[in-house]
Amino acid sequence: MKLIIAIIHDEDALKLVKNLTEQGYRVTKLASTGGFLRSGNTTLFIGIEKEKVDHVIEIIKDQCKSRKEIQPAPTPMIGNSSMFITYPIEVNVGGATIFVVDVDRFEKV
Amino acid sequence: MKLIIAIIHDEDALKLVKNLTEQGYRVTKLASTGGFLRSGNTTLFIGIEKEKVDHVIEIIKDQCKSRKEIQPAPTPMIGNSSMFITYPIEVNVGGATIFVVDVDRFEKV
Amino acid sequence: MKLIIAIIHDEDALKLVKNLTEQGYRVTKLASTGGFLRSGNTTLFIGIEKEKVDHVIEIIKDQCKSRKEIQPAPTPMIGNSSMFITYPIEVNVGGATIFVVDVDRFEKV
Ligand code: NI
Ligand code: NI
Ligand code: NI
Structure with missing residues (x-):
């Protein structure tokens, strides 16, 4: 018997647990460090x-x-007299x- | 020396830690997955x-x-013209x- | 290969992780029990x-x-007719x- 301890990023947790469970593995999900979005x-x-x-x-x-992922740029704050052009972020x-x-x-x- | 890693439900944590401590065992409580009530x-x-x-x-x-436990049913929302009868949930x-x-x-x- | 599992107090986490990282060690920080200040x-x-x-x-x-540490006493609540003298706490x-x-x-x- 072996114990696999896997520390993964929150954004991958749901699909990984689903995938493992569907293939018959029993997964125990511990706490995440939580707090900030995506971190x-x-x-x-x-x-x-x-x-x-x-x-x-x-x-x-x-x-x-x-892996690298393209994220849409955050919506810019548009002030009275200025406007920013934003780019997607990798x-x-x-x-x-x-x-x-x-x-x-x-x-x- | 052995390390016991026990993953238990939040609702049992307090009494288990108390019980183990009273019997002289040193327990380190890690984070719980928190978030949702009872989950x-x-x-x-x-x-x-x-x-x-x-x-x-x-x-x-x-x-x-x-184990199974009988929980009181949640208080029903009572609208103007309808009323629900609720049952305890197992x-x-x-x-x-x-x-x-x-x-x-x-x-x- | 060895796995060191270290359970430390939150208040020491930042400087320990910084120190270990600067010396070339890879540290994975799990969740903390959070909840209450300093606990x-x-x-x-x-x-x-x-x-x-x-x-x-x-x-x-x-x-x-x-270790022991001297903490400034919490700011007392001052009511209308009373005043409390506070002492630093060890x-x-x-x-x-x-x-x-x-x-x-x-x-x-
Ligand atoms: Ni991430
Ligand atoms: Ni539970
Ligand atoms: Ni502490």
Whole structure:
């Protein structure tokens, strides 16, 4: 039995948990650092058999890999006498830190 | 030395921590997922000697086991011309996911 | 590869993470228990090579060790006919609980 501790970005949490659950993995979602929009991370604990570690890590990589994304520019504040032209912003999203540790014992009660 | 990682429901956290502490166990309470009423979970880290793992798991089971509970129905909204009869709801509460991992080193500073 | 799980007090989190990062360690900050002022704790996950465990623990001890601190008294509420004299309060701050566990596998994606 292994415990996969995956720290992912909040924006990827929903789809990753959905994906893992649909494939039959039991995922425990811990708290996220919350607070600010898009800045939090979510910690997942996934207890699985040794043979499935590769598969779970593959799924996490697929869903969470670090990538660039084009975000619409925030709506500009338009004052009396000035106007700003805004551009979409390229931001880094995603990414995951994964630790696999050995589990002596696993219980679900 | 072992580390017990127990993920329990918020509603059981207070009594479990109290119970473990009274029996001499040191419990570190991590964040809970918070957010919505009754929907959060709390993660506990308990560092203990190998011989006590069984006892701690027994306590967690006692305090947190999955069970049904009768909750009073929410107060109905009563409109002008209609009235709803409400019934108490049976809900699932409790439950715990427990991982025991080996600890190379434990420090309290 | 080892995983250091350090549970520290919120008030020490910023300077510890800064210090570890400046010395080249990768730190993942989990959620804190938040809620009440000064009462929360923060969990850090630090994945490192076995040879560096001692150094990281030394840094955590330096930055987070349990200590007493003099805090200015809260500003008293002054009513119509009474006045309170307040004194600075000595409080316990800091402290850390550290678990080191073996890591089978570590991935950053
Ligand atoms: Ni993010
Ligand atoms: Ni619950
Ligand atoms: Ni504190």
